[in-house]
Amino acid sequence: MQNLQQGNSANEHPQGYILCGGKSRRFGEDKARFEIEGVPMISRIANLLGEWSNSVTAIADIPDKYQDLHLKTIADLQPDLGPLGGLQSALSHAQEVSSCQWVVLVSCDMTTLSTNWLDALWDQAQDSTDGIAVLFEELTTPRLHPFPGCYHIDLLDIIEKQIAARQLSLQKLFHIAETQIKRIALPEDWPCVPQINTRDDADHWQC
Numbered sequence: 371m372q373n374l375q376q377g378n379s380a381n382e383h384p385q386g387y388i389l390c391g392g393k394s395r396r397f398g399e400d401k402a403r404f405e406i407e408g409v410p411m412i413s414r415i416a417n418l419l420g421e422w423s424n425s426v427t428a429i430a431d432i433p434d435k436y437q438d439l440h441l442k443t444i445a446d447l448q449p450d451l452g453p454l455g456g457l458q459s460a461l462s463h464a465q466e467v468s469s470c471q472w473v474v475l476v477s478c479d480m481t482t483l484s485t486n487w488l489d490a491l492w493d494q495a496q497d498s499t500d501g502i503a504v505l506f507e508e509l510t511t512p513r514l515h516p517f518p519g520c521y522h523i524d525l526l527d528i529i530e531k532q533i534a535a536r537q538l539s540l541q542k543l544f545h546i547a548e549t550q551i552k553r554i555a556l557p558e559d560w561p562c563v564p565q566i567n568t569r570d571d572a573d574h575w576q577c
C-alpha cells in the first residue's frame with residue numbers, strides 16, 4: 371500500500387464527486403433535476419459541496435449531461451455498474467487530475483450536506499495511516515453510509531476485482547475492506563431522510 375499521506379497538503383481538500391448515474395426508476399424521472407424550492411437537487415448538493423471542495427464533478431451515464439446547470443460532468447468508465455462503478459470513475463479521475471489521494475463522494479439525491487460532516491470525515495482520513503475509506507456508521511443497525519464518504523485511491527484494485535467478479539455492491543466492498551474502514555458515529559444533525567429515492571421521500575424529507 372502507498373503512503374496514505376503522500377501528496378496530501380494540509381490545506382488541500384479532496385476533489386468532490388457527485389454520483390448521478392442511476393436510472394431513477396422508482397422516482398419516475400431524473401432525480402438530479404427534481405426541484406426542491408425551485409432548485410434542482412444536484413445543484414443544491416453541488417453548491418453545498420462547493421463550499422468545502424474547490425473542485426466538484428458530477429458522474430453520470432454520459433459526459434456533459436448537466437452542462438446546462440453549469441456543472442462539470444464526466445461519464446462512468448464502465449456503464450451500468452451502479453454506485454461501485456461511479457466510485458471507480460471518481461477515484462480514477464482524481465488519480466489523473468489531483469495530487470491528493472482521497473476523494474469525497476456524495477450522491478445527487480442527498481437531502482442535505484454539511485461542511486462539518488465533511489470536516490469530520492477529512493480529519494479522520496488525514497489522521498489515518500492505513501485507512502482506505504472513512505464513513506459514517508449508524509450504530510443502531512449497524513450500517514455504514516456510503517454518502518458522504520472519503521475514499522482512497524488504493525480502493526481501485528479491490529473495486530476492479532469486484533467488477534470482474536460482477537460483485538457490484540458497495541456493501542460488499544465495505545465487507546472486503548472492513549479492517550481498513552474508519553468509522554464515525556452519525557452526526558447529531560443527520561436527517562431522518564438522508565436520500566430521496568421515491569416521490570414519497572421527496573414529500574416527507576423535511577421531518
